[in-house]
Amino acid sequence: MSELFEKAAVYFEYPFVRYAIIVGVLISLCSSLLGVTLVLKRFSFIGDGLSHVAFGAMAIATVLRISNSMIFALPVTIICAILLLRTGQNAKIKGDAAVAMISVGALAIGYMLMNLFPASGNISGDVCSTLFGSLSILTLTETEVRLSAILSLAVILIFIFSYNKIFSVTFDENFSRATGTRAGAYNLLIAIVIAIIIVIAMNLVGSLLISALVIFPALSAMRIFKSFKSVTICSAVLSVLCSLTGILVSVLGSTPVGSTIVAVDIVVFFAFMFIGHFKRGAKA
């Protein structure tokens, strides 16, 4: 045990370890914020689709040897988010079919490009880390760390300032529209924020595991709490604690950071499900 602590202490000597942890916490905080909205507004499929788009964009960025792939992936993902929202609304092709088309297409093309124009000798390693996150959060470059931090803070601020509007639009879109709230504009805002979250969260957990990072804390909190505010706060706290634990475990145990965080999220989810059952059983 003390060996582990010593190991941790050694790691914390390095400033980049501390930065990585700060960024991990920020990313998990902002990815949990829209969880409830995503789960309840049936936006979760868009989230899933977008994460595949982000994968494709990252692949293209790697092929083009753009030094910071986030700068390329961010606008592409945002544009796709807007397009998906549009097609979802005036549907000739039904919304979820469009999502499926775009996401599977992006996956296929991304993988093909990475194979055709390999950026490094280790293709499967590259693919794997884009899908499941870097092996360790410590491999992030300084620009990536800085960019992620700025974007996370932006997402958190946007969320706080449009919290009430997001609640109205999520709870009853028709009512907000009928009483003169510009629901369309806020749907757009939600989609853009989701896109940003996905791109930054890719650094932490990779494109296949993003949905877990976004959805699990919200689902856990919904087992126990009954108001939007308490669920939002609880899922933010849960998300931060889970990824802190996940990051520490992964650093000390040399496990892949993304899947470790998701594993912690899953454990917490089952714990909350159990408590929720217990609480309801006690009442009845």
Added chain:
Amino acid sequence: MAQLTCRNLSLGYDGLEILHDLSFEVNAGDYLCIVGENGSGKSTLMKTMLGLQSPIGGKILTGDGLRENEIGYLPQQTLVQRDFPASVWEIVLSGCQSRCGMRPFYSKEEKQLARDNMEKMGISSFAKRCYRELSGGQQQRVLLARALCATQKLLLLDEPVSGLDPKVTQEMYRLIYDLNKNDGITIIMISHDIAAAVKYASHILHVGSEVFFGTKQEYIESEAGRHFADEGSDEG
């Protein structure tokens, strides 16, 4: 000028007309009941008046200083998903959203307004309760309180008493009537309850194969009204 004017309105879905060439107007302080069979297009008409869908033809004009964000609405069914976490307080307060404009947070006055409206609807005691754990009648009151937060002028109600027991139904009618008489709020209500419509409303709009618009006195004497009233008494 009238608060709300519909001129030669045609409406429907995907270019398919349900109602054709409808004209009527609603003045401040009116109590209009919209009646008609299932599927005759009452909810569609209301959604069109609210701007949730655009009419196929004709115009909807607002006047008398009524702005788009001064309309309250009680939907026929609120498709609240089974596990949406929302407290009664959060929902009622969200009715004030239209007053906020770009302002991100609710003001003290708006919170007070939400409290007052909860008092008025007799739901103050469960402010902290979870919405989806309330009974149908309680939920309806919550949504009415929310609608009241959105307006002092015009309230549109789509079958506000469906699914309520007779006692609560009478209370609901009473509440709505008081809002109309005491607070001077214009009411447009969809209802299948002809007896209550005739009792409380000032005007009746009957949609369906025969369209009628006029005061309730005119309606009682008209063909459509007599027809409908007969059917009602056959069933009862």
